[in-house]
Amino acid sequence: MTRQEAIAYMLSTHKPIAHELFGKEEFVRYDGMNLKDESNLCLPYGEFWAIRSGGVWEDGWFKV
Numbered sequence: 001m002t003r004q005e006a007i008a009y010m011l012s013t014h015k016p017i018a019h020e021l022f023g024k025e026e027f028v029r030y031d032g033m034n035l036k037d038e039s040n041l042c043l044p045y046g047e048f049w050a051i052r053s054g055g056v057w058e059d060g061w062f063k064v
Contacts, residue, residue: 006061
């Protein structure tokens with residue numbers, strides 16, 4: 001799915017998403033207040049998406 005579809009899915013369902021460039025066990029999810037990775041580490045929402053925009057980041061997202 002596209003980056004925008006992945007963001008919308010994650011925000012509405014709070015279920016994890018991943019990208020084809022992530023490692024096998026890597027994902028991110030939104031817990032209602034924070035963006036968290038597979039280790040439950042809080043990630044700065046704006047920074048995470050700013051780094052992952054354009055080029056290959058615009059497609060290749062999937063539900064975990």
